[in-house]
């Protein structure tokens with residue numbers, strides 16, 4: 001194995017160890033990843049710029065030798081502010097407005113010895129889970145170039161999934177760290193909003209508090225996500241952003257868990273592989289001695305409505321305003337067409353749709369979704385929940401037509417629970433045959449079928465959820481899923497007669 005292949009094969013924990021022990025130099029790691037990134041970018045169009053300042057940072061990196069991420073090259077979604085760089089979010093009017101300062105997360109990471117070296121792509125205005133904009137174009141999926149990488153942190157997911165970065169940062173207000181992770185076979189984590197500083201994470205909607213956005217790490221394995229959290233959660237972050245809590249990162253240990261699970265949600269399209277992924281992981285968790293309890297999410301339709309009315313409280317007017325002067329990317333056409341409809345026409349349409357699509361038409365009711373959900377967890381005495389995440393990767397331009405699927409991810413932004421995604425399987429021929437069941441389930445199901453047809457072999461992931469501020473528990477649960485899946489793959493490899501599709505190794 002060449003030195004470059006060896007470096008690229010190391011997990012983040014192994015890489016940091018080798019760097020700290022001087023078995024590898026920051027220079028050889030940096031240039032190896034840079035070369036790989038350029039190669040991956042040529043194929044996938046996942047990057048927006050190489051951060052030239054990183055070459056300067058590399059020269060003085062020796063002074064950060066005690067940092068947790070000493071010498072680690074790191075990728076960043078473009079909306080994380082970097083001093084003297086634009087964060088365009090794909091919107092023309094944000095071009096040529098360089099930031100005055102780095103965002104807090106980047107400042108802390110630099111102190112911890114990490115070297116941000118590349119910025120990554122996203123969908124225009126960030127409120128979509130595809131990955132295309134008129135400035136940087138469409139990012140492709142590393143596992144099938146005919147599919148999207150997902151979004152909005154799709155550049156990160158594609159780059160990491162193809163091996164061009166060992167750790168990166170995305171942002172997530174509706175699934176943007178988790179959905180592209182699911183599409184590209186990597187792990188993505190949405191911490192409890194507030195646990196990590198959002199200061200300097202640019203968003204199109206400033207001041208909106210109903211559905212909270214948060215930055216979150218994305219990487220090939222769960223240990224890397226945990227190491228990232230450990231590096232960020234320190235006194236310096238709290239000093240730079242006193243809105244974050246003085247809550248040290250608790251690595252803890254894993255005990256037997258009581259796990260709620262569900263494999264679909266009411267009125268929300270779900271693909272056959274999403275359901276199968278949950279069922280297979282449930283079986284593995286049971287075999288490992290955990291207790292699995294059926295869980296029916298409460299008030300899902302109320303929550304869908306709150307998400308929509310919270311994130312788009314003005315009916316999409318701010319969103320349209322931000323796009324003024326920009327060409328509108330094709331991935332946004334379906335959304336923009338809806339936001340442009342006059343309110344009176346929308347009301348008439350809602351009235352007509354009510355019998356067929358009650359969730360999309362009902363009026364906002366007062367409800368306490370957070371406490372009702374917590375009460376449901378307490379009644380069942382749950383530690384965590386296992387559930388589906390949107391997947392497999394869609395054909396281009398379908399994400400904007402399937403906003404009806406975002407309750408799979410956005411529910412946990414609305415509730416402000418923490419949630420992460422772990423790849424567990426690949427789409428089988430049987431999953432593909434089962435797509436015929438979507439023919440019966442109404443218009444959105446038929447659109448979903450078109451979006452995912454031809455997906456055999458693509459990654460399938462599951463979602464792990466924990467209560468607010470239980471980020472460490474969520475990561476421990478994700479790690480348990482990851483390990484059980486790995487072990488099952490080994491066992492299946494040894495018993496070649498068994499089904500071998502469950503588990504795979506993309507990396």
Ligand SMILES: CCCCCCCC/C=C\CCCCCCCC(=O)NCC(=O)O
Nearest residue numbers: 126128171172173174175176304308311359
């Ligand atoms: C049953 C129908 C329910 C529909 C509920 C739809 C709610 C739609 C409201 C807004 C669309 C949000 C799309 C979110 C995609 C992910 C975006 C994201 O996380 N971006 C990250 C960021 O902005 O930082």
